[in-house]
Amino acid sequence: MKxxxxxxxxxxxxxxxxxxxxxxxEGCRKFHLxxxxxxxxxxxxxxxxxxxxxxxxxxxxxxxxxxxxxxKPPVIEDYDLYLVTIGTLGNNEKAFNNVKEFNKITKVxxxxxxxxxxxxxxxxxxxxxxxxxxxxxxxxDRGRPSNYIYGAAKAGLSTYCEGLIAKFHGSEFKIRLIKxxxxxxxxxxxxxxKFLCVKPKVVAKHLxxxxxxxxxxxxxxxxxxxxxxIKILPSKLISKL
Numbered sequence: 001m002k003x004x005x006x007x008x009x010x011x012x013x014x015x016x017x018x019x020x021x022x023x024x025x026e027g028c029r030k031f032h033l034x035x036x037x038x039x040x041x042x043x044x045x046x047x048x049x050x051x052x053x054x055x056x057x058x059x060x061x062x063x064x065x066x067x068x069x070x071x072k073p074p075v076i077e078d079y080d081l082y083l084v085t086i087g088t089l090g091n092n093e094k095a096f097n098n099v100k101e102f103n104k105i106t107k108v109x110x111x112x113x114x115x116x117x118x119x120x121x122x123x124x125x126x127x128x129x130x131x132x133x134x135x136x137x138x139x140x141d142r143g144r145p146s147n148y149i150y151g152a153a154k155a156g157l158s159t160y161c162e163g164l165i166a167k168f169h170g171s172e173f174k175i176r177l178i179k180x181x182x183x184x185x186x187x188x189x190x191x192x193x194k195f196l197c198v199k200p201k202v203v204a205k206h207l208x209x210x211x212x213x214x215x216x217x218x219x220x221x222x223x224x225x226x227x228x229x230i231k232i233l234p235s236k237l238i239s240k241l
Contacts (some may be wrong), residue, residue, distance in 0.1 A: 001024050001082075001129075001131075001212050002026065002027060003026070003027075003028050003081045003131075003211060004027065004028055004029060004030060004080055005018075005028065005030035005031070005078075005080045005081070006020065006028055006030070006031055006032070006079055006081045006082075007031050007032045007034075007081070007085045007115070007120075008020065008031065008034060008083065008085070009034050009082075009083065009085070009086050009116055010035065010083075010085035010086030010135075011033035011034060011035045011041055011044060011084040011085075012035040012037055012041055012044070012187070013086070013087075013132045014184075014185050014200040015085055015086045015200040015203055017044050017200075018200045019083060020033075020044060020048065022049065022204050023081075024048055024052040024054055025052075026049070026208075028080075029052065029053070029054045029081070030055050030057060030058075031048055031057070032057045032059075032079070033045065033056060033057070033058045033059075034058070034059045034060075035059060036060065036063065036064070037060075038058075038158045041058055041110055042079070045058060060175065061108065064099070064107070065088060067221055068107075068112065069128045070112070072115070073116070073118040073119035074116060075119065076083050076116070076120055078125070078128060078130065079130060080130050080131065081130065081131045081133065081211075082130070082132045082133070083133050084113060084116070084132070084133070084134045084135060085135045085137045087108060087109050087137075088104070088105065088109065089147065089150050089152060091106060092149050092150060092165065095149045096149075100150060104150070104190060105150055105153055106156075107148070108153075109150065109156075110154070110156040110157045114160065115158060116190055117132075117134070117160065117161070120132055121164050121167075121168065121173065121175065124169065126171045126173050127166060127171060127173070128172060128173060129171050129172045129173075129182035130172075130174075131173070131174045131175075131176065131211060132175045132176065133176045133207065134157070135178050135179065136157050136158045136161065136177055136179050137150070137151070137154040137179060137180065138181050138223050140154035140157070140158045140179065141155075141179075141227045141231055142233075143238075145238075149196060153211065158177060158179070161177040162177065165177060167213060168214075169214075174212050174213070174214040175214055176207075176213055176217060177215070177216045178216055178219060179217070179219070179223070180203060180218075181197075181218070181220065182197040182198055183197060183198055183199070184197045184199050184200065185200065186201035186222060198219070202220075206219060206220075207219075
């Protein structure tokens with residue numbers, strides 16, 4: 001399948017940038033980019049417009065804004081691919097006894113994404129040939145002291161998307177839940193040894209090999225094995241992770 005248009009929620013993430021540029025090289029010419037930082041977003045917009053003559057529109061939305069709320073799902077037009085990469089690690093230690101920080105982590109990684117997912121994966125789109133790729137995290141698979149609040153929010157997102165995958169099974173609308181391990185991004189810097197980290201460009205290349213794939217996918221694949229071990233470890237060992 002050739003992707004000619006893409007809707008991106010979280011376009012300043014490195015994986016979103018790599019995917020957009022890779023798709024532009026393949027002929028994608030319509031982009032709608034949503035991010036909270038206009039200055040950072042403009043780097044990608046300029047590149048897409050100048051190098052590939054793409055049609056690019058943008059929205060600036062700060063999902064950390066406490067006043068942000070959705071009474072109904074936003075209206076989203078048809079695209080070949082919907083990409084959701086937005087997220088924040090936040091400060092897990094601070095969120096342990098700080099409701100404001102807890103709410104920020106939960107809101108950005110889960111609660112604020114649901115209205116958008118409701119609008120994207122709706123009953124009208126179920127038989128349209130397009131794709132939804134949602135980035136969750138391996139942190140959703142087991143609560144660990146270092147990031148269990150972030151993991152809990154991602155677990156909520158994962159469960160919601162797993163339900164969508166089952167609901168849309170067999171339809172033309174393909175849903176892909178992606179659980180990456182550590183990637184070489186500012187969010188994971190200093191939190192994992194480099195040999196466990198993968199470059200966003202490598203992840204993007206893998207995803208584009210099979211654009212119509214659906215279901216749950218760990219990246220790299222060996223993170224599935226790692227998480228199966230972590231899920232059965234006793235709590236006394238998990239307490240050290």
